[in-house]
Amino acid sequence: MTQKIGFIGLGRMGSPMALNLVRAGYSVTVYNRTPEKTKPLAEAGAAVAGSLAEAASNAEIVFTMVSDSTALQDVVLGPVGLLDSLQPGSVLIDMSTVDPKVSRQVAEAVRARGAYMLDAPVSGSTMLAEQGTLSIMVGGEESVHERVREVLLKMGSRTTHVGPNGAAASLKLAVNIIIGVTMEVLAESVVLAQRAGVAPEIAVEVLSNSAVASPFLKYKAPQLLQPLGPAAFTASMMQKDFTLALQMARETGVPLPATAAANEVLTMARGLGLGDHDFAAVTTVIRQLSGG
C-alpha cells in the first residue's frame, strides 16, 4: 500500500524535494503558506492541503522544510500548528536548518503526542535537491531512521544516522561554519594573490585543481570571480547559521576563533549593503577593504 506523506514548505529546496517524492509514487499532500507555490506540485500529482492540519492528519510521514527555527515552531507548535493533527505512530521529519534546541523542543512535544520526530537537515544545493542526491544527516532514534530511510533516499543519495534528537541539527550548523569560513579564507587568499600579481581567474583555476578543491569550491568558483551575481545562499542567511553555531558553542563551551572572525566579516558584508547577496560577497568585502 502506498505510503501517505505530508510535505510542508515549498521553497527553493522544499519544492524539488517534494517533487521527487511525488515522482517516486508516494501519495503526497503538500502545504505552503503562499499557495501559488503548490501549483507545480499539484500538476505533478500531489494533493494540496488548505491547512497544516490537513497536510498532517492522514500522513504516516510529515516532512517540514522551512526557513528557520521560528517557522518550525509556528508550523508545529503554533496556534494553527500541526501538532494535534499528527497520527499516533507517525513520523515528523524536519529537514530545515534550525536551532538544535528548538529541534529538541519540537521532538519532545511530538513524542508527548505519541508520534516520532527526526531532525534530518541536508547538505547540498538546489541542483542536488533536484537530482535527489542530497546528503541527509539524521538525528533521533535509529529504529525510526531505519523505518523511513527508503523514503529519504528518494531525496538524497545517502542518509547517515548521527546521534539522538538534535544531533543532526547540530552537525548541520557545524558543517555550515566550515562552508562559511572556507568562503572567507578563499576570499582572503584570492585577494592576497591578486595583490601579488596573480590574476583571480588563474588563482581560482589553480585552486580548483589543488588539494583544497572541494565540490563546494568548484561550485563557488564563478562567484569568487563575480561575487555579486544571483544569490544561492545570502550573507544574512549564513550569518543566521553562524549565530546559531556560536550560540551553541558558547553553551557547550567550545571556542571557535576562526568562525568568530569570519562572522564579523559577514557583519561587514551586511554593513556594506551586501547582506542579500550571496555569502561569496565576503570576497567583495575583503577586496574593498584592501584598497580596491
Place this chain on the structure above:
Amino acid sequence: MTQKIGFIGLGRMGSPMALNLVRAGYSVTVYNRTPEKTKPLAEAGAAVAGSLAEAASNAEIVFTMVSDSTALQDVVLGPVGLLDSLQPGSVLIDMSTVDPKVSRQVAEAVRARGAYMLDAPVSGSTMLAEQGTLSIMVGGEESVHERVREVLLKMGSRTTHVGPNGAAASLKLAVNIIIGVTMEVLAESVVLAQRAGVAPEIAVEVLSNSAVASPFLKYKAPQLLQPLGPAAFTASMMQKDFTLALQMARETGVPLPATAAANEVLTMARGLGLGDHDFAAVTTVIRQLSGG
C-alpha cells in the same frame, strides 16, 4: 641529447621529485647538505655532487627544494652558493615554499648572471610527489616556463604559469592559508559537533561525503580523529608560512581576519607543546580548550 639537471635538496619532497627525474631518463646530479640522503638517488642512477657549485656547473636546469627562505638564500647567494656556477642561459627553478621577496631577490641575481629563474612551488603531499602528480605553479617569464615544462611534468601532473617572478611563491602562500584555516575550522566543527552528541568518527564520515570534501579533507580525515600521530607538515611549519602570508598581506594592505585568528591557534598549539606535531594538532588545542 639528454638534458643535464642539477637537483639541490633531498628532503621528504625533494627526494621523490628528483627520483622521478632520474627515472624519466634525465642526467641528474644531486646535492644535499647531509650526504647520506643522496644514496637512494645514487642507486637509481643519479650522480652525486660534493658541492653546490658542482651540482650547478654543468646543468641546463638546476632545481632547488629547500626548507625555507634563508636556505634558498644560502644555497644560491651564500659564500659557497651556486650563483657563480650557473651556466649562462641555464634555468634555476626553485620549488620550495619561500618568501616571495626572497624569490624575487634571487631571480634578480640570477638574471644579472645571465641565467633564468622560475619560482615553481608545488601543491601536494609526499604521496603525490612519489606519484609524480604534484600541481606546479610557475612564476617568471612564460617562454622560460614553456622551455622547461616537459621536465616539470615528470614531477607533476600539471603546471600553471601564474605571473611574473614571485607570483607563484605568493600564490603558494595564498594556498597554504586556505589549508591552514580549513584545518582550523574542521577542528572547530568536529569538536562542536562532538559536544552536541555527534561522535567524531561520524562527523568526519559525513564531512567526507559532503560538499566540503576536498582531497585535502579526505587525506586529513584520519588526523582529525588522531591529530597527534606522525606529522606530514608540522604546526610550526604551517605557522612559518602563515607568518610569511600575513607579512605579505600587511605589505600589500590585504586584511586577513580568519587567517590571523587561525594563526593564533597555531601559536597556542606551539605553546601547548604541539609545535612539532602535524598542524592537525589544532584539533587537540580546540578540544583541550573546550574542557576535554
Place this chain on the structure above:
Amino acid sequence: MTQKIGFIGLGRMGSPMALNLVRAGYSVTVYNRTPEKTKPLAEAGAAVAGSLAEAASNAEIVFTMVSDSTALQDVVLGPVGLLDSLQPGSVLIDMSTVDPKVSRQVAEAVRARGAYMLDAPVSGSTMLAEQGTLSIMVGGEESVHERVREVLLKMGSRTTHVGPNGAAASLKLAVNIIIGVTMEVLAESVVLAQRAGVAPEIAVEVLSNSAVASPFLKYKAPQLLQPLGPAAFTASMMQKDFTLALQMARETGVPLPATAAANEVLTMARGLGLGDHDFAAVTTVIRQLSGG
C-alpha cells in the same frame, strides 16, 4: 514628606545601594528572593516585604537590581511579578545589566500600566556602591530622569541621561566590552613582556603609571598578577554580557572584531575550568597557552 521606595534584589551591588537609600532617610521597603539577605537592611531601618507585590504597592519609586534579563522579566512580568502592583505615576528603575530588548519590553508593559520606566545601569565596583559613588547611565524620558535624579545621586556620584528606553542598557553593554577586551589585551601584554624578560610585577607597575592607567587597570592590577583569587565579576558573567553585546551588534549590523576575538578567550577560560573565577582569568589562559 518622605519618598517611599521599593528595592528589589539585594546582591553584592544591590545591598550597599539600598543601604545608601536607607541612610539618606528614604522610607525603603526591600525584597529579596532569599530572605536572609534582608537582615542588614532591616537593622538599618528598612521595611522588609514578603512579596514583590508588597515591595511595589506603595512605592513612588521601585528599584530592581537583579542578575540578568530573565530575572528582570520574572520580577516584573512573571506570574507573581510586581507589574500589577505598580502605582500609576510611579517609576520603575532597573539598575541591572540586561538585554536592551528585554529592558524595552518591560518599559512598554510598565507604560501600559500607567507608570514610568528607566533603565539605569551602573558603572563601578562593590566598593563604589558602598561609597555611593557609582556612575549611573539613564535611559528613558528625560523628565522622569529629572524627577528621580536626587534619589539616584544617593547611590552614585553622577547620573547621565543617555537616550530613550533601552539606551542605557545598551551603553552598559558597550562599556562592558571595553572592560572585557581591555582585560584581554592586558593579559596578552603582560605575558608577552614576561617572555621578553620583564617581570610581571614590573610590567604592571609601569602600566599603572602609563597613559593606559585607568581606574579599572589600577583596581585590577593585583589580579593581573594573581588572576585566580576571589572573583569580583566572573569570566562566565563577562561572557554573558559579551554575548548580549555581540547579539545586539549583529542585530544592528556593527562588526566587533576585537570583542569577538576576546569572547573566544572567555570561552577558553570556561573550557579550562576557570568560568567561575574572575574574568582576570584570561591572563591564566594566555599564560597556559604560551607554554607556561
Place this chain on the structure above:
Amino acid sequence: MTQKIGFIGLGRMGSPMALNLVRAGYSVTVYNRTPEKTKPLAEAGAAVAGSLAEAASNAEIVFTMVSDSTALQDVVLGPVGLLDSLQPGSVLIDMSTVDPKVSRQVAEAVRARGAYMLDAPVSGSTMLAEQGTLSIMVGGEESVHERVREVLLKMGSRTTHVGPNGAAASLKLAVNIIIGVTMEVLAESVVLAQRAGVAPEIAVEVLSNSAVASPFLKYKAPQLLQPLGPAAFTASMMQKDFTLALQMARETGVPLPATAAANEVLTMARGLGLGDHDFAAVTTVIRQLSGG
C-alpha cells in the same frame, strides 16, 4: 663639570626632549638628518653637529630618538654610523620604539666597542615630552641606569628599570598593543552604542567618567568623535608596532588573539586610505563597515 651629551633625531618627540636637556644646562650637541630641524635647538644653546660621528665623539651620553629599527641600525651600525666614535665608557641610550632584536644587536656592538647601551623607550605624547613628564622604561644594566638616571629625569617624570637589554624595547611594544587594542574596542563600543540610540558625544562623556577613563582615553576622546583630524600617531605607525609585537609573540610563543584581530582592522584602515590618519581612524573603519 657639565655633562656632555649627544642627541640624534629631532622629530616630534626628539626635539622637545633634547630641548629639555639644553634647558637643564647640559652641554648638548644635536644631529638631525635634515638640518633645518636643528635651528630651534641651536637658538636654545645646543651645538649642531655636521655628522653622527661628530655628535658622538665627545659625548658621555648619546641619545637616539629615531623612527624605526632600520634607522637605528643606520645611525649606529651603518657605514657613516656613530659606533666607532663612541667614547669608551660612554652610554648610548636609544629612546626610540624599535624591534627588541635590533636593540639587542646594537647593544652587543656597543658593548664590543667598550661602551654601554640602554634601551629607554618612552610612554607619552608630544605634550608630555614638552613638559618633561614622559614615563621612561629602561633595559640594560641597572648600574648604568643609575648612572644616567638624573639626566633621564630631565625628560621624564619617572624611569623604571625593567630588565636586561631589549626588555624595555619589548615592554614598549607590549604597552603599544594595549593602546592600539583599546582604541579599537573604544571604536567598537561607541559605534555600537550609537546604533542603539546613544549619541557619540554622550557615550564618550560617560566613558570619560567611568572606570575605563585612562589618561589615554581622555586624551583621545575628541578623536573618537572626529577621528580624521590631525594625526598624533598614524594607523600605519601603529601597525608597524603591532607587526613587531606579533612577530615577537610568535618567536616567544605567546598567542595574541585580540591584538591580531585589531591588527587586521588597522590593515583595513590602510586599505580604506586612512593609513596616514591618526590610528583613531579605526573608528571610521568600524562606522563605515556598519552601514554609515
